[in-house]
Amino acid sequence: MNNAIAERPDAQPWKQRAQHLLDYRFTIRQLVFIGAVILCLMPLISPPLALLLGLIIAQFIGHPYLHLNHKATHWLLQASVVGLGFGMNVHSAVQAGKEGVLFTVASIAGTLTVGILLGKWLKIDKITAHLIAAGTAICGGSAIAALSPVMKAEEKQLSVALGTVFILNSVALLVFPAIGQWLHLTQNQFGLWCALAIHDTSSVVGAATKFGPEALQVATTVKLARALWIIPVALGTTALFKTGKGNITIPYFIGLFILAMIVHTYVPAIQPAADILVKLAHIGLTLTLFLIGAGLSGKVIRAVGWQPLAQGVILWVFISAASLWAILTF
16 A cells, blocks of 8 residues: 555645745735835824825835725725724714714705806716715715715716815825814814815824824714715705616614724723724724825826816815814804
């Protein structure tokens, strides 16, 4: 009998895969990108710096895994937001939500109205203009992604709206904390302003994190309450565009965020684990912003065009100025 033990037939494919993995050659672009990702996992990189690093890579090196970027940012952002819930208190969040509800309703209605009128004035097609207005009014890319199937938006219309919002998000993350400090806003005022005037949840949380813990709690709570307006706005959009029934994407992660807050508030034993989850959430958010920046290549920016970008900028300046005036006045 032969002493050598014959290999099982199904073991060969696994050996081939392992050999293929060992023989894999990374390109310089991939190595630089992976190095930047590892850097974003370290405490010395803040969310705005991560976004800036991503933008630099997008312009000069390129994103080697661009086809995976949208899904990665989508899931990473949602997981990070849920993780932040383990650092928040239900009672404080409810109070913040009550303070922000009137501002939220007024700003959503005003932004949608002005956005649609601007779209007509700038001769932008109705669907693109409505997507940009809804993204500015509610929660950026999430609102655009939720409304696009309801409106039967084409790929180019969706790309232009998302590109416009992401460009302005990048600017907001860097500019808002500086303006807040210059105007000596309180943390409560700044958190509320962020939630009303910055498009995406990722940039809202990033800007508020830089300003302080109270600002972060107010901003996250008000922003996620604002995101729930996707549902009535989507129903109104269906009636406006007469598209019949469409698929409305409900942001289920908001329910998990609320559950995380409840557990943190009423289950003290979870505190050690909650602290770890909050730290991981901040790291996840930093990485999310890096990936968003890395996806904003020159090609994406050029594809937007001046008219949709003009609509986005004018609308953004309008909601930023109006909400800041309201917060400082009332």
